[in-house]
Amino acid sequence: LAQGVNAQWFNHSFEVMGTQAKVEFEHSDEAEAQKLIAQVVDEMHRIDRAMSPYKESSELSKVNREAAIKPVVITPELFQLLQRSLYFSRLTNGAFDISFSSVGYLYDYRESKRPDEKQITELKDYIDYRRIQLDESKSSVFFTDKRVKIDLGGIGKGHAVDRCIQILQKAGVKNAYVNSGGDSRLIGKKADRLWYIGIKHPRDENKLIANLPLEEISLSTSGDYERFFEEDGVRYHHIIDPKTGKSAWEIQSATILANDSTTADALSTSIFVLGVEKGMALVNNMPDVSAIMVNKHGKLFISKDLASSN
Ligand code: ADP
Ligand code: MG
Ligand code: MG
Structure with a gap:
């Protein structure tokens, strides 16, 4: 059991997804707690490897390369996250749109680089979540135009935090905090407050x-x-x-x-x-x-x- 008389607090900070992440929780077994910390770190890195737009080998990069040519079969995890992304696009009348990336990838904030007016005008119409087609029966995604690109920067860290909280909950942890960049989730309490x-x-x-x-x-x-x-x-x-x-x-x-x-x-x-x-x-x-x-x-x-x- 995670709780009990011998429970103590464990915490670990690390870097992932280009930002700082942190996990903090109460557990009564030191060795088990260290194992859980390692699992949380692995989970964040796994999601980063799958969903980073900066890694050519990521599942997301493969989608961006191939989905306008033919439907790409993707993992259930990515499929569900794309489904949720489209849900938020509909809910917000397109304010949330993972296809912002057709223009977004032309920015380089470190190099102070941005697209010019002509590029924005040319690409703006391809920021359109309705051009992202999901087929649930095949677990596949298709883009209706080759200029469509997607990026999960606005939802991926939240997803990663949820997954890590689930890992802790499954292990019986009751009081925990997980953070990645601007996204945090907490369960239970911190030492009775x-x-x-x-x-x-x-x-x-x-x-x-x-x-x-x-x-x-x-x-x-x-x-x-x-x-x-x-x-x-x-x-x-x-x-x-x-x-x-x-x-x-x-x-x-x-x-x-x-x-x-x-x-x-x-x-x-x-x-x-x-x-x-x-x-x-x-x-x-x-x-x-x-x-x-x-x-x-x-x-x-x-x-x-x-x-x-x-
Ligand atoms: P953080 O990156 O600090 O978690 P946000 O959750 O607000 O901050 O995400 C910002 C990121 O969301 C951007 O870096 C980009 O990847 C992505 N993004 C930018 N504009 C949009 C948009 N209109 N809809 C969905 N995602 C977006
Ligand atoms: Mg966000
Ligand atoms: Mg965020």
Whole structure:
């Protein structure tokens, strides 16, 4: 059993998917706990190997190379994640769209490289989730045009966090925290009190805009301060508005609280694109989902349920 009189806390931080990840949990057996840590690290790396757009050998890269030529048969895991991605595209009227990548891959944030207007105009129409066709009976994916490319950066880390929490739950762990970049999920409590999770100030990394006592929840933040460069006072960052093919400029930071990390991840990216008005309207219509947003002027907004629980 994971709990018991001898339970202690274990934690491990590591790098994966181009970001920092962390696992923290309570367990009564040191050797078992170390085994679980290794399993969590392996799981994150496995998902990265399968879904990274930067690795030629990944399943995702194969899809991007071949899916416009003929349907590509994919693993049930990737198929389900594509299904969920399309679900969020329909839910957000295309604000969430993994095919942002047809334009998105032309950005290099480290090299301050971005597509020019002509490239954006040419490719914008191929940011369109309806061009991604899934066939459940064959577990295959097909793109209706060779310019369609996909990237799971807006949902993959949330998926990885959910998978790791499942590994811990199956092993009987009751109290745990898993984080990858802006995506976290926690189960249970931290030594008889709730977890406190801070949300970074989008313009001052030493400040928090909120520090929330939480339990049994997933929390994801999308920010324009993670990957960006500035040119002539314009901030070119990694969240693309599918309607314009350019960075979404209404929001500095968007946080979602939800029951699972895949949902929180996809919706944080979505409301970042939708902006305060449409984003909050969406969230206020969803039971079990809350939001905290900072708009481009630095003004804070919270969803109805959070406002009334204060
Ligand atoms: P983080 O990378 O910190 O987890 P997000 O979850 O918001 O932040 O994901 C941002 C990533 O989502 C981008 O780096 C890109 O890979 C992907 N992305 C960008 N724009 C969109 C979009 N409109 N829909 C879906 N995914 C997107
Ligand atoms: Mg996201
Ligand atoms: Mg994310």
